[in-house]
Amino acid sequence: MKAPIISAKNLSKWYGQVIGLNNFNLDIMPGITGIVGPNGAGKTTFFKLITGMIKANVGELQVLDQKPWMNTAIHAKFGLCPDYDNLSDDMTGREFLKLSGGLHAMSGAGLDKRISEVSEIVGMTDAIGRKIGGYSKGMRQRIKIAVTILHDPSLLLLDEPLAGTDPLARKEIIDLIFSLHREHGHDIIVSSHVLFEVERMTKNVALVYKGRAVASGHISEIRGLIDKHPHNIVIEGEGLLELAKRFLDMDYIVSVGFSQDKSSIHVQVLKPDSFFNDLPQIVADMDCDITRLHSLDDNLEAVFRYLVGW
Amino acid sequence: MIGMMAIIRYSTKKILFSRKAVVSVLIAIFIAAVMGYAATQDLERLPAGADFMDALILFFFMPIIAMIYGASIIRDEIEDKSITQILTSPLDRTFAYLGYYISLVISLSIVMVLIVTVGFLSFFGQTGIDSDALGIYFSVCILSIIGSMVYSSLFLLISLPFKRPLYLGLFYAFIWEGFIGSLGGRIQEVAIKHYIRSIGSDWISHGSISGYNASGIGYSSSVLVGITIFFLAIGILYFRVKEFP
Numbered sequence: 001m002k003a004p005i006i007s008a009k010n011l012s013k014w015y016g017q018v019i020g021l022n023n024f025n026l027d028i029m030p031g032i033t034g035i036v037g038p039n040g041a042g043k044t045t046f047f048k049l050i051t052g053m054i055k056a057n058v059g060e061l062q063v064l065d066q067k068p069w070m071n072t073a074i075h076a077k078f079g080l081c082p083d084y085d086n087l088s089d090d091m092t093g094r095e096f097l098k099l100s101g102g103l104h105a106m107s108g109a110g111l112d113k114r115i116s117e118v119s120e121i122v123g124m125t126d127a128i129g130r131k132i133g134g135y136s137k138g139m140r141q142r143i144k145i146a147v148t149i150l151h152d153p154s155l156l157l158l159d160e161p162l163a164g165t166d167p168l169a170r171k172e173i174i175d176l177i178f179s180l181h182r183e184h185g186h187d188i189i190v191s192s193h194v195l196f197e198v199e200r201m202t203k204n205v206a207l208v209y210k211g212r213a214v215a216s217g218h219i220s221e222i223r224g225l226i227d228k229h230p231h232n233i234v235i236e237g238e239g240l241l242e243l244a245k246r247f248l249d250m251d252y253i254v255s256v257g258f259s260q261d262k263s264s265i266h267v268q269v270l271k272p273d274s275f276f277n278d279l280p281q282i283v284a285d286m287d288c289d290i291t292r293l294h295s296l297d298d299n300l301e302a303v304f305r306y307l308v309g310w
Numbered sequence: 311m312i313g314m315m316a317i318i319r320y321s322t323k324k325i326l327f328s329r330k331a332v333v334s335v336l337i338a339i340f341i342a343a344v345m346g347y348a349a350t351q352d353l354e355r356l357p358a359g360a361d362f363m364d365a366l367i368l369f370f371f372m373p374i375i376a377m378i379y380g381a382s383i384i385r386d387e388i389e390d391k392s393i394t395q396i397l398t399s400p401l402d403r404t405f406a407y408l409g410y411y412i413s414l415v416i417s418l419s420i421v422m423v424l425i426v427t428v429g430f431l432s433f434f435g436q437t438g439i440d441s442d443a444l445g446i447y448f449s450v451c452i453l454s455i456i457g458s459m460v461y462s463s464l465f466l467l468i469s470l471p472f473k474r475p476l477y478l479g480l481f482y483a484f485i486w487e488g489f490i491g492s493l494g495g496r497i498q499e500v501a502i503k504h505y506i507r508s509i510g511s512d513w514i515s516h517g518s519i520s521g522y523n524a525s526g527i528g529y530s531s532s533v534l535v536g537i538t539i540f541f542l543a544i545g546i547l548y549f550r551v552k553e554f555p
Contacts, residue, residue, distance in 0.1 A: 015555055051398050052397075053394070053553065054555050073400060074400075075398050075400040078398075080398045082391070082394050086392045100395060101316075103313045103317070103395065103400075103401055104400060105400070107312050
């Protein structure tokens with residue numbers, strides 16, 4: 001069995017009264033791993049601990065078998081793409097990469113060659129000579145990823161790489177992340193607050209919530225954990241009374257409740273996939289008119305509430 | 311060394327072409343106007359020229375300009391988070407800090423020499439440039455470079471722990487250097503400019519600086535080198551252990 005590339009044991013980090021990570025335990029294996037959690041869950045704090053920008057108050061952290069705090073040598077082994085924009089608008093993409101290369105002790109023709117290579121990898125060859133200020137959000141993300149891979153590290157840390165990008169850019173960046181792993185051999189840790197986006201990149205995820213790693217492993221195992229808890233679905237429309245009676249006969253429906261004005265019903269469902277499969281036929285049979293249907297559990301926060309029993 | 315050079319190149323360019331350069335231009339215009347006007351008055355040429363360059367540039371504006379640039383070079387990068395790139399590079403933080411310091415000294419020296427040149431040309435360009443005037447000019451240029459080295463180490467240090475280092479910088483530049491440094495007796499020895507003027511009194515033989523109650527060039531140089539190294543050492547130690555949340 002391979003050794004973990006990152007191992008966090010009882011890791012805690014607080015900023016005054018605010019807790020960033022709280023008794024955080026997680027082993028990350030080689031490959032692509034998604035760190036998923038709502039905003040403020042502790043994902044960025046975890047990344048900052050990995051990169052040695054902050055120091056843990058309690059606990060142990062090993063990154064590629066080394067401690068990251070006050071250990072600049074380890075910085076050659078990873079590349080960080082932060083969740084914020086740290087680019088200089090008045091520089092060209094090439095100038096920014098040259099600066100980054102210089103910080104990694106790269107220079108001369110070797111650096112120029114590498115800049116050409118990474119520009120091609122991230123699909124920025126044509127735009128590399130342009131000012132960064134004129135780049136689109138997707139291009140800015142690409143140039144950040146180019147900086148991340150410039151010194152050819154074994155581990156890439158991508159913090160919310162899809163944030164703020166349009167659907168086309170998202171697809172391109174997801175494809176790029178796949179390619180960086182499969183074709184270039186980088187291990188990748190990618191964070192996001194959107195579960196389905198991470199699911200498109202990897203099946204190995206760790207769920208982070210309120211400073212703790214609440215679950216980790218293959219996404220099917222986590223989905224199994226989630227499916228043990230009832231999902232809340234609201235249905236609005238006409239003829240809901242008959243529909244509610246029908247629901248009560250179904251074994252995977254836990255409860256049905258009406259709103260005060262009887263215009264909607266609140267259904268708790270154990271198997272949401274089966275429910276959504278069966279619903280069109282049931283509605284057709286009952287001859288009711290549904291105007292709106294929405295799940296209260298679409299957001300990740302609800303998933304975490306289930307997992308931590310909050 | 312390559313990493314430190316990268317910081318020096320990047321930061322020097324960033325300082326010299328930042329919006330703060332407008333402040334330097336305004337100061338240069340102000341000095342040109344004051345010294346240009348003074349040149350039209352009935353004054354003793356060499357003492358008056360030396361006094362203006364001493365009082366206006368070395369005494370008053372140098373700590374202010376050093377504070378404006380020095381207090382912001384690292385702090386601005388912390389605030390806009392562009393410092394992440396440096397902190398996550400394999401460059402040791404000691405060399406990163408020294409890189410910032412050297413780029414600040416270079417930028418500040420360039421700005422100060424340009425301002426001294428503007429003042430010199432505005433005054434002596436009208437009253438006559440001779441070897442004595444050039445002697446004053448080169449002395450003030452070198453003193454402003456020495457001042458850049460000392461003040462840079464101080465203001466770079468101040469910028470690390472404080473989110474609003476300009477306030478402390480303003481206190482230092484106006485109250486400490488401006489007021490305490492002007493008091494009579496030995497109390498003025500707690501101000502950096504006392505030692506800069508002490509060196510100047512040995513080099514410039516015109517104006518009030520020539521008769522300054524100096525501490526001696528060897529002692530003053532030692533003190534300036536000592537406090538520069540002290541501020542740099544404290545800054546490096548602090549920068550090495552500082553967290554960047």
